[in-house]
Each structure stands twice: as C-alpha cells, then as structure tokens.
Amino acid sequence: MHNIESDSEDDLAGGWEQKSTEDGNVYFVNSCTNKVQWTHPTTGRKKVIPKELPFGWIQTLDDSGKTLYVKQETGSKTYVDPRLAFATEEKAHVTDFRQRFDSSTTAFQVLHGIDLSGKYALITGCNSGIGYETAKSLARHGCNILMANRNMEATQNAIKDIVRDTNASEDNLKSIYLDLASLDSVKKCASSVKTVFADHLDILILNAAVFGLPYTETEDKLETTFQVNYLAHLYLTLLLEPMFKKGTRVVFVSSESHRFAYLKNVFIQQNIAMTKDTFSSMMAYNNSKLYMIMIAKILSEEWKDKRVCVNSLHPGNLVYTNLCKSWWLYRLFFSMVRPFTKSLQQAAATTVYVATASELSAVTGLYFNNCFYCPASELARDKDIAWEIFAISLKMIADRMGTDAILKYIDKCKVKNSNDKTQ
Structure with a gap:
C-alpha cells in the first residue's frame, strides 16, 4: 500500500518538526534555529489536515490544560495531533493528487x-x-x-x-x-x-x-x-x-x-x-x-x-x-x-x-x-x-x-x- 506521506521527498530534515493548528493548517518548526514556516522545508508546498479528528479519536485536556488526544478503542493518549498522519498537500488543480493505494489495498x-x-x-x-x-x-x-x-x-x-x-x-x-x-x-x-x-x-x-x-x-x-x-x-x-x-x-x-x-x-x-x-x-x-x-x-x-x-x-x-x-x-x-x-x-x-x-x-x-x-x-x-x-x-x-x-x-x-x- 502506498502512503501519501511515505515518499522520500516528504521526509523532514533533522531538527524539523511538523505541527498543526486547530483550524486544519500545518506548519513546520526547526528546533535548532527556532524557525517557523508554513511550507514544507523540502518540497516548498503547503499542507492541510482534516478538520475532524480521525475516526475513533477524541480531544480532551490534561490536568495542566494542555490538549490531549485519546484513541477510544485502546485508551492510548498522545499530545501529537493524530490528524497530522493524514496531512495532504494543497492542490494546484483538483486532479493534482498522488497515488496512495494500489491493487492490494483493502x-x-x-x-x-x-x-x-x-x-x-x-x-x-x-x-x-x-x-x-x-x-x-x-x-x-x-x-x-x-x-x-x-x-x-x-x-x-x-x-x-x-x-x-x-x-x-x-x-x-x-x-x-x-x-x-x-x-x-x-x-x-x-x-x-x-x-x-x-x-x-x-x-x-x-x-x-x-x-x-x-x-x-x-x-x-x-x-x-x-x-x-x-x-x-x-x-x-x-x-x-x-x-x-x-x-x-x-x-x-x-x-x-x-x-x-x-x-x-x-x-x-x-x-x-x-x-x-x-x-x-x-x-x-x-x-x-x-x-x-x-x-x-x-x-x-x-x-x-x-x-x-x-x-x-x-x-x-x-x-x-x-x-x-x-x-x-x-x-x-x-x-x-x-x-x-x-x-x-x-x-x-x-x-x-x-x-x-x-x-x-x-x-x-x-x-x-x-x-x-x-x-x-x-x-x-x-x-x-x-x-x-x-x-x-x-x-x-x-x-x-x-x-x-x-x-x-x-x-x-x-x-x-x-x-x-x-x-
């Protein structure tokens, strides 16, 4: 199965981290230089994530008031927005999308x-x-x-x-x-x-x-x-x-x-x-x-x-x-x-x-x-x-x-x- 985020050109260089805003925009932070930008540091393209959380996830707050994500099926918790796993590039044209799946996909x-x-x-x-x-x-x-x-x-x-x-x-x-x-x-x-x-x-x-x-x-x-x-x-x-x-x-x-x-x-x-x-x-x-x-x-x-x-x-x-x-x-x-x-x-x-x-x-x-x-x-x-x-x-x-x-x-x-x- 192909994943839209698995191509090598999407891999982040050392020091870079992908984060998200609540309204579905993705931004990139370099922990070494403290640089923040909206475009991918390698491809130069903007990314967006779904407005809704993935199926089976809920959003809550921890004891300190920090946003926490919980997977209902397993009870696992994370501070990383699970929507980031489904980030996609903004398209210049409606048919501008990569192949994510193939004949073996279910x-x-x-x-x-x-x-x-x-x-x-x-x-x-x-x-x-x-x-x-x-x-x-x-x-x-x-x-x-x-x-x-x-x-x-x-x-x-x-x-x-x-x-x-x-x-x-x-x-x-x-x-x-x-x-x-x-x-x-x-x-x-x-x-x-x-x-x-x-x-x-x-x-x-x-x-x-x-x-x-x-x-x-x-x-x-x-x-x-x-x-x-x-x-x-x-x-x-x-x-x-x-x-x-x-x-x-x-x-x-x-x-x-x-x-x-x-x-x-x-x-x-x-x-x-x-x-x-x-x-x-x-x-x-x-x-x-x-x-x-x-x-x-x-x-x-x-x-x-x-x-x-x-x-x-x-x-x-x-x-x-x-x-x-x-x-x-x-x-x-x-x-x-x-x-x-x-x-x-x-x-x-x-x-x-x-x-x-x-x-x-x-x-x-x-x-x-x-x-x-x-x-x-x-x-x-x-x-x-x-x-x-x-x-x-x-x-x-x-x-x-x-x-x-x-x-x-x-x-x-x-x-x-x-x-x-x-x-």
Whole structure:
C-alpha cells in the first residue's frame, strides 16, 4: 500500500518538526534555529489536515490544560495531533493528487482514520459480494447505509452480519426494496428514499449487476442485462437528483470489460439494447459497462456547477462473487482463477476510495482502477456517441414511465442534437 506521506521527498530534515493548528493548517518548526514556516522545508508546498479528528479519536485536556488526544478503542493518549498522519498537500488543480493505494489495498485500509458519522449512502446490490463489502466497510466507520436490493431476506441477514462483524449500529443500516428489472420498482424506490434519508444523499453507489444471462426480457420489454446493469441505474440516479447537494458523490461501478464493447452506427441509431437476434451475453455485459462510464461523464459535466461529483470505476478482474452464478461454466472458471484475483475486501477498495477519499472531494468525470484514475477506452471517451446513447436511453425511459424527472434532460438532448446539425 502506498502512503501519501511515505515518499522520500516528504521526509523532514533533522531538527524539523511538523505541527498543526486547530483550524486544519500545518506548519513546520526547526528546533535548532527556532524557525517557523508554513511550507514544507523540502518540497516548498503547503499542507492541510482534516478538520475532524480521525475516526475513533477524541480531544480532551490534561490536568495542566494542555490538549490531549485519546484513541477510544485502546485508551492510548498522545499530545501529537493524530490528524497530522493524514496531512495532504494543497492542490494546484483538483486532479493534482498522488497515488496512495494500489491493487492490494483493502477497503478497510482506504477508510483508515475516516469518520463517516452523519453521512448517508445508498448502495444497490449489496447483500453479497463486492456490494456487501462496500456496505460493511462504510458502516464500520459510522456511515448510514440504505441497502437497495431485491431479496429482502438476504438483505436483513446481511445487516445482521455487518452489525456482528463491525460493531456498527443496527440503526445505521436500513433496507429498501429495489428490483432493477422493473422501472416501476425503481420509481417507487426513489420516492421512498426520502422517507428514510430525509432530504439529502451524500453517496450513491450504483453497484448491482448481472452477468452471463441468456436472452431474457424484463417486464419493461427490454433485454435484462442492459436494463439491470445500466438503464435502471440511470433512471434511479435522475430520480434521486433532487437529494444531491454540494459534495454528493455518485459512483458508477463499471468494469474493464467496457474496453471490449462493440457498437455499430446502425445499432446505436435503432436500439442500444440488444435484440434476441443479435444477442451475446458477454457483449451485452460489456456494452452495459461502457454505457455506465459514458453516462457518468455526461452527468459529471451536467452537475459540475452543483459541485456533485460523478465518477466511474473498475473493482477488479474476475472477482469471485454471485455475479458468475448464472452458468456452471462461469462458476468453474471463476473458481479456477480465484487464487490469483482480488479478495472481496480488495475489490471494494476502489469503490470506497472514490466514494470517500478527501483528495477526490472536487474530482468528477474520471474513471478509476486500483484506487487511481486511468484513461477509459477511446470509445468511452467519444462524447458524440455518449450523448446519442443518453438521448436514446431517456426516450426508452419516457416511453415506459413518462417524462417526470427527465424532461429537462430530454430537452437538453434535443437542443444539443439541433446544434450538432447546424454546425
């Protein structure tokens, strides 16, 4: 695991000490010369620390009135501000940050010292697999979790397991019914979220997915992989938009398989969901993950002024989860490669990183892999095709559910299409 403070250029020379002010600024003191300065003596850069203490720490006073920090779990005490362990350099640009973690990092390591108390997160597909590890990791650090799943019995069992394994409060874990194969269910779920989470949502993680299904259609007469993985998540996100505030993070869990997606121009113009005659289960999955990256980019631009951050990511290659349960051959293959792939905790790390890392507080429109951003495929970065897919998606939703909550985006697509034709 990489640590942002472990690079040799950050090491302090002899005599220098790093200290902090109560309002989150870092300064440096030379005990030999009594020199005090705001910039790092080696790098020349300013540093800041979180305003809140790391998770599990409290601040008190000793008998002489001096500030003392206590770690509640162990009772250990120190006069050194524990926030200094999480000091970061001030950024010249929002994407100016170093890689702190890698493919071996776990979600628990990403969340070290982070206090999510008072935060509200909704996660789809989280009663097992990567989604479960994501929910467990966030709940362990005090986050209020709304687990949106179809199987309510499995969700209640998952809640009990999380409470048992993390000592999270059961009051912080709630369930809500969501069947992504039904756009009507998506609409009902969205309308119910406010009754659970009042008027705002800090984190939305769109994690649920199916893989390797034979051709089937949902009640909305759409191919199942396309609707469950992509279209229903898009609809849910647009319905929940009124709950987004400055700092809300929307996380689209995509996949590196998006690089193997294949679109024909005529295919896009007619229908972005595969028909029975053209269906390939693997290509349906690849395309659905491509769409998620494209739409995340579009929404990141649409909501930039609102300071809502929208990013997408790849959790890991061939991670063994219920995703492969649709066919025995997939189960066998995933079992064979299991020793060489990420654990569920490692697979959840990038999702948790994108949802919580302080250095990403203003970062939007990027694609992440192994807890760091990387370029998506060339096709995923094609803005014209992305807007075409967005427009067709909105029409598919409108034809089935009406234009509530999506009308302004339909109008924007019309304006953009009109402008493109006149150029």
